[in-house]
Amino acid sequence: MSFANITPAITKGMLMVSEHIKKIPIPETEYPRLVILGGGFAGITLVKKLSNLPLQIVLFDRNNYHTFQPLLYQVATAGLEPDSIAGPLRKQLESIKNFYFRMAEVHVIHAKEKYIETEIGAMSYDHLVIATGSRTNFFGNDSIMTHAFPLKQIPQALDLRSHILQNFEAATVTTDADQLESMMNIVIVGGGPTGVEVAGALGELKKNVLPSDYPDLDFDHMNIILLEGTSRLLGGMSEFASRKAIKYLKKFDVQVRLSTMVTSYDGLVAELSNGSSIKTHTLIWAAGVKGNYPDGIAPTSIEKARLLVDEYNRLLDYDDIYAIGDIALMKSKDYPYGHPMLAPVAIQQGNNLAKNLKRMLKSKPMKPFQYYDKGSMATIGRNKAVVDLGKLRFGGLFAWMIWMFVHLISIIGFRNRLIVFSNWVWNYFTYDKGTRLIIRKFIPKHKANDVTV
Secondary structure (H helix, E strand, O other), rough: OOOOOOOOOOOOOHOOOOOOEEEEOOOOOOOOOEEOOOOHHHHHHHHHHHOOOOOOEEEEEEEEEEEEEHHHHHHHHHOOOOHHHEEEEEHHHHOOOOOOEEEEEEEEEEEEOOEEEOOOOOOOOOOOEEEOEEEEEEOOOHHHHOOEEEEOOOHHHHHHHHHHHHHHHOOOOOOOOOHHHHHHEEEEEEHHHHHHHHHHHHHHHHHHHHHOOOOOOOHHOOHHHEOOOOOOOOOOOOOHHHHHHHHHHOOOOOOOOOOEEEHHHHHHHEEOOOOOEEOOOEEEEOOOOEEEEOOOOHHHHHEEOEEEEEOOEOOOOOOEEEEOHEEEEEOOOOOOOOOOHHHHHHHHHHHHHHEEEEEEEHOOOOOOOOOOOOOEEEEOOOOOOEEEEEEEEEHHHHHHHHHHHHHHHHHHOHHHHHHHHHHHHHHHHHOOOOOOOOOOOOOOOHHHOOOOO
């Protein structure tokens, strides 16, 4: 289908929205309307690449900012403030013509009638792009979902940071040995890049920062325990990276337990698959993610909580709906289970879809998506990282410098890059993390009923 054959949204699409649903006000236009759901890497890339085209572009996101998720763990572990890894969407996209942003959560896609239903009303579309990313996957375990700390959003990172610091403040005044043990134990579930990086950052805190902040606590009794359900860490990377990661984590006194899963957690005790248990007030869940998409998509277009797309990122069974980024499941010979849920994939798919939409405007055929794997990496603290780059495998200081450079240039906005870089330099030379502030107290759910106002 070509954009050239589409009747403009104001004369066609808006008439299809049910009359009893409030319509979101957007200026009239002679151009086709492209609605994009999600302001992550994929959505932002797509908008920027479609600037100055005869399209009306409307972007929806539940937040008014973009988050650089790879550095969320540094917010959670007091290394960075949230405004250094986030940027206002309106500011980043203000130069785009015929562009509109609306802060709202999208609830339902009405594909037949070609409109979306959101918390602020309804809007029609000519073409729809779903770039809503992923959310934490608790694999149906309600107890873990209730009490564990996920790490996918800035509020979650801030909650975790406050909770950890509150625990140490409370530990200085407790006289109960069991409670002290539980407060000083931190469990991380999931040995992928997020879990490994969180464990390394906490290890740095234990080694370099917390003993000075809390001289009356014995940090030999602080246990950082990383649990992984499979037989090795960093399953998406090389065996070399896995071995190096374990070696580096041990230098930070992190206990790594492989082939071990959490079966339940009540906020105080984590029960493990091997029959043992760990007393802990803090369980960080980094064990998996799943697609995050609105209702209304046919079950035949969904597999493993992701949206099935063809080689052009077009949703199966739909002519005018596309999915890019984490939410998209594109099977190919090289990726029979879909591409990894990583920022580079999202950015490249956003770029490719933008090129294809431009081709459609000119009634030219689309080109299939080809993923260029630039490598994988993970950091495990100061001077310690692992990098897989093609057939090259390396770790240590050089890998750590590559990790810093890649992440620094990937952050959106010069101001944010400058702030992050200055924080990293300060932390490196002073061994200090200057954001150890309890701005808002976090109340664990298992204690919420005990709080009186």
